[in-house]
Amino acid sequence: MPAAKKKTTTANASPERRRELLNIAAEVFAAHGYNATTVRRIADEAGMLAGSLYYHFDSKESMLDEILSSFLTELWDGYDAVLAAGLGPRQTIEALVTESFREIDRHRAAVAIYQKEAKHLAAQPRFGYLADSQEKFEKAWLGTLERGVADGIFRADLDIRLTYRFVRDTVWVAASWYRPGGQHSPEEIARQYLSMVLDGIAVRA
Amino acid sequence: MPAAKKKTTTANASPERRRELLNIAAEVFAAHGYNATTVRRIADEAGMLAGSLYYHFDSKESMLDEILSSFLTELWDGYDAVLAAGLGPRQTIEALVTESFREIDRHRAAVAIYQKEAKHLAAQPRFGYLADSQEKFEKAWLGTLERGVADGIFRADLDIRLTYRFVRDTVWVAASWYRPGGQHSPEEIARQYLSMVLDGIAVRA
Amino acid sequence: MPAAKKKTTTANASPERRRELLNIAAEVFAAHGYNATTVRRIADEAGMLAGSLYYHFDSKESMLDEILSSFLTELWDGYDAVLAAGLGPRQTIEALVTESFREIDRHRAAVAIYQKEAKHLAAQPRFGYLADSQEKFEKAWLGTLERGVADGIFRADLDIRLTYRFVRDTVWVAASWYRPGGQHSPEEIARQYLSMVLDGIAVRA
Amino acid sequence: MPAAKKKTTTANASPERRRELLNIAAEVFAAHGYNATTVRRIADEAGMLAGSLYYHFDSKESMLDEILSSFLTELWDGYDAVLAAGLGPRQTIEALVTESFREIDRHRAAVAIYQKEAKHLAAQPRFGYLADSQEKFEKAWLGTLERGVADGIFRADLDIRLTYRFVRDTVWVAASWYRPGGQHSPEEIARQYLSMVLDGIAVRA
DNA sequence: AATGAATGAGTCTTCATTCAT
DNA sequence: GATGAATGAAGACTCATTCAT
Structure with missing residues (x-):
């Protein structure tokens, strides 16, 4: 019996951590441009591995999305x-x-x-x-x-x-x-x- | 073998063709951003294949360089x-x-x-x-x-x-x-x- | 003046080469399953690098598609x-x-x-x-x-x-x-x- | 330090829960194929997080193993x-x-x-x-x-x-x-x- | 028993670039 | 001057797995 399906939006994780990471990402995007910014660069700056960001966010684009829309x-x-x-x-x-x-x-x-x-x-x-x-x-x-x-x-x-x-x-x-x-x-x-x-x-x- | 390494191909080609191509490239760079622009996109726009651009220019970066410096x-x-x-x-x-x-x-x-x-x-x-x-x-x-x-x-x-x-x-x-x-x-x-x-x-x- | 845009479907390349590659891919898919087959494996078998396959095909899925549909x-x-x-x-x-x-x-x-x-x-x-x-x-x-x-x-x-x-x-x-x-x-x-x-x-x- | 490496976690847990989980896993494996099935999918279906499955089983492969061998x-x-x-x-x-x-x-x-x-x-x-x-x-x-x-x-x-x-x-x-x-x-x-x-x-x- | 957060290896894919023809 | 086919390095993303709590 499936319990809680479709939690795919990756809206898990404490909001504070998300905010921290989004701030870091925003800083890097602003400095180097969105396209020129690698996910790895953001992860480096956050002290984690690139793949780990995907525990918090669906994609690089969704980070950008969240940064812009919340602004x-x-x-x-x-x-x-x-x-x-x-x-x-x-x-x-x-x-x-x-x-x-x-x-x-x-x-x-x-x-x-x-x-x-x-x-x-x-x-x-x-x-x-x-x-x-x-x-x-x-x-x-x-x-x-x-x-x-x-x-x-x-x-x-x-x-x-x-x-x-x-x-x-x-x-x-x-x-x-x-x-x-x-x-x-x-x-x-x-x-x-x-x-x-x-x-x-x-x-x- | 003479030591004339780089720039063997570049700077051939009629200056007019170069200008045409640079104008096309500039337009695409301006519209989508330099990083987001693929060489293939420029070539498409110019009606040729990506590789063919390298008869005229050393690199994507050198196109950008030439566009900015001549401006x-x-x-x-x-x-x-x-x-x-x-x-x-x-x-x-x-x-x-x-x-x-x-x-x-x-x-x-x-x-x-x-x-x-x-x-x-x-x-x-x-x-x-x-x-x-x-x-x-x-x-x-x-x-x-x-x-x-x-x-x-x-x-x-x-x-x-x-x-x-x-x-x-x-x-x-x-x-x-x-x-x-x-x-x-x-x-x-x-x-x-x-x-x-x-x-x-x-x-x- | 853009010449021949939108040839994005990667239907370039000689049909014979495509066929060869599709046969190789089909063989590997059949042997190990589609999901378990890496693009690199197919490329190895074809004597090229993984990325090179993308000159001929849009994606791994499109190879599968072409194999099944032509069958x-x-x-x-x-x-x-x-x-x-x-x-x-x-x-x-x-x-x-x-x-x-x-x-x-x-x-x-x-x-x-x-x-x-x-x-x-x-x-x-x-x-x-x-x-x-x-x-x-x-x-x-x-x-x-x-x-x-x-x-x-x-x-x-x-x-x-x-x-x-x-x-x-x-x-x-x-x-x-x-x-x-x-x-x-x-x-x-x-x-x-x-x-x-x-x-x-x-x-x- | 004793040499009892592997199997420290596994085989704890009530046999009934294991059975339940294996049945769920088998269903998903059968529907989507073993390779295409993610551990997270199984966990979702079981109403737990992916990592939690590792309290019950050593690995995805060991689930498969147990399913097949008991059959x-x-x-x-x-x-x-x-x-x-x-x-x-x-x-x-x-x-x-x-x-x-x-x-x-x-x-x-x-x-x-x-x-x-x-x-x-x-x-x-x-x-x-x-x-x-x-x-x-x-x-x-x-x-x-x-x-x-x-x-x-x-x-x-x-x-x-x-x-x-x-x-x-x-x-x-x-x-x-x-x-x-x-x-x-x-x-x-x-x-x-x-x-x-x-x-x-x-x-x- | 289970969660939350992370790792690390690997996957598909992209793309600037090269080069023989 | 240009094509066709490839390279190789890098990039985004996935996923099985781990582990402190």
């Missing part, structure tokens, strides 16, 4: 709270940028991976949620910018989609150089970025 | 001309940004590859010139910004290194979405980007 | 000809048995593999044709037997499905001991088997 | 009784066939495994008893048939070895489709098989 989950928790707060366009942008830098602070590796790999991963069914997230993301930011233009708060003489990309990239690329625990706190970096993006770097006449 | 050569031709022109800080930044968007227009694939792979490639001796270029690049941009701050043209209340990264990333990330022959000319995109970077997106009080 | 194709060519000939039940059975032994003679390895692996393979979508074939097979044999019983040519006091299995197994199991080029020709073996099946081994009173 | 032991108990009874050739064949179907009824899984794996296992020293059994088996059956031919009870115009294989395979292959508790009792199936084998399926003129 996006947290990100959207923060974003949704901001968007639900009913702030004005400028305050919304400020809050989104600040929240973004906080996420970069907490999930630097995941963000870096996201930057490098999201585009081609989004094509695979398994990573369809990346495309979904991108769409939702665009709607939130672009919508806020448009509202700001309509309200006369943001400049109307700029191509709004260009502006969107400008702000978006400006924020996320930071993951490529940001180091947690560095000179500036995420909030301070956000403040400076916002100042640049909103007011420009030129001295006002 | 950087052109880039520095443009940059050096700008830097030698003796312009003021603001005009220099304007000219560098414009030149950069022109390079993105001409070498979109190469720039995209550069963005994704430069960081980890720079560690390898063969790609040492990437690190050199990055250093020279930083010197040029950061120097100009510092000059601008000293001259009272750029704001002094911002962390200058943060500003540098902001401008640098802002420009190059554009390669990830830019499509040659699109709605805006490189010059027009440069103009809008400059307006954002210099004056900010907020309406002036 | 079944030939088998049904023969069977269909017999069934289309409009013979009486007894003559049909005789012809089917004879044809079967000829197939065993020509495809001994494939038949042995079929015997061992068909049952669990048939569950996989890729090998669905095995189930189809089994069904068609049953229809042909069982139908002929039923016709024979109706015509008063075969005994009516036996469970007809039991009889079907008896005849079916009787024939195919022979693949496990048959060696081509042995003492008896396939036709001679067929003659003796038919004599046993039709008349029994007991001396008639 | 053969029982089989020979039955056969030996028949052979010792001093029956005539026809009655001996009848008794052996009946006994065989009873074994199939009791040890269906073991018989199915035996059919699939015996040939290549027999080569390994550990399973030498399989070869021994086969030899003894052949001696018993072939001898009885020869005696029958000599006595004028069985036909003399057939190749006796072919006849032997015919009868042998005819009986054992039944394990591949037989389901205990089905429509016919083992004795009834034996009766029908004997009728076919002895008298043939054709209506007597």
Whole structure:
């Protein structure tokens, strides 16, 4: 009499150990790229043999999946709270940028991976949620910018989609150089970025 | 037997064919990432068999090398001309940004590859010139910004290194979405980007 | 400009070489079982390295697939000809048995593999044709037997499905001991088997 | 340190639990083949973890061993009784066939495994008893048939070895489709098989 | 008796590269 | 200039097995 079949998803193992291992994996993926990272390298870094990782995870891809999806989950928790707060366009942008830098602070590796790999991963069914997230993301930011233009708060003489990309990239690329625990706190970096993006770097006449 | 070991095959073949093949390779590298791109894929795209590429090139890596180095050569031709022109800080930044968007227009694939792979490639001796270029690049941009701050043209209340990264990333990330022959000319995109970077997106009080 | 994309099915390579390799593979599969056979073993037997087989075939499974499907194709060519000939039940059975032994003679390895692996393979979508074939097979044999019983040519006091299995197994199991080029020709073996099946081994009173 | 290396764990545990587990294992081996069966699959089916099986058994192979050897032991108990009874050739064949179907009824899984794996296992020293059994088996059956031919009870115009294989395979292959508790009792199936084998399926003129 | 976590050997497969033709 | 066939090294993954708890 079969007892508990189909526990194949390898969701065994204590969540803490999984987290540890995922952090290690994320770090290596971020540093060398997903494809260039060997499972063995991750295992080395974790002090175990390559095959042992498969006790905790189904595959290298499922590690990536879990890293990205848990990052996006947290990100959207923060974003949704901001968007639900009913702030004005400028305050919304400020809050989104600040929240973004906080996420970069907490999930630097995941963000870096996201930057490098999201585009081609989004094509695979398994990573369809990346495309979904991108769409939702665009709607939130672009919508806020448009509202700001309509309200006369943001400049109307700029191509709004260009502006969107400008702000978006400006924020996320930071993951490529940001180091947690560095000179500036995420909030301070956000403040400076916002100042640049909103007011420009030129001295006002 | 003469000692002319390597490079017996390479560099035969008409330069035009090489260029064609490198363009194809660059496109595929840009789309899927260098590591994820198989030589066979490039060959498929070129209508030949994988092995046949080795009549034209020493290795997959040498294709990458040639793509990146010829891009950087052109880039520095443009940059050096700008830097030698003796312009003021603001005009220099304007000219560098414009030149950069022109390079993105001409070498979109190469720039995209550069963005994704430069960081980890720079560690390898063969790609040492990437690190050199990055250093020279930083010197040029950061120097100009510092000059601008000293001259009272750029704001002094911002962390200058943060500003540098902001401008640098802002420009190059554009390669990830830019499509040659699109709605805006490189010059027009440069103009809008400059307006954002210099004056900010907020309406002036 | 991509020329001839999507030739991924690895149906390159001269058909003769493929056949040679498939014969080798079939022999090894038959001797040790599909699962217990390593790709390396096949390659060894073929005088090449394991990886080299992948120039000719997509996977170990596709070798198995090709072995089984090409056997079944030939088998049904023969069977269909017999069934289309409009013979009486007894003559049909005789012809089917004879044809079967000829197939065993020509495809001994494939038949042995079929015997061992068909049952669990048939569950996989890729090998669905095995189930189809089994069904068609049953229809042909069982139908002929039923016709024979109706015509008063075969005994009516036996469970007809039991009889079907008896005849079916009787024939195919022979693949496990048959060696081509042995003492008896396939036709001679067929003659003796038919004599046993039709008349029994007991001396008639 | 005493020299009692192996078998420290094994053979602990209540014999009933062992039996249960062996039955489960046999079922899985029979369904998917020994090699294709993972220890984890057996454990799943038994509602425990893979490692836990090693409290009861030394190895996967030892499970197989125990399954096959205990089947053969029982089989020979039955056969030996028949052979010792001093029956005539026809009655001996009848008794052996009946006994065989009873074994199939009791040890269906073991018989199915035996059919699939015996040939290549027999080569390994550990399973030498399989070869021994086969030899003894052949001696018993072939001898009885020869005696029958000599006595004028069985036909003399057939190749006796072919006849032997015919009868042998005819009986054992039944394990591949037989389901205990089905429509016919083992004795009834034996009766029908004997009728076919002895008298043939054709209506007597 | 059984679990959780790991080992280590081995498997299939991929892929850059070579080279005779 | 290109093909066809192969090499060889490496990679992801599997699985029987071990063992402390």
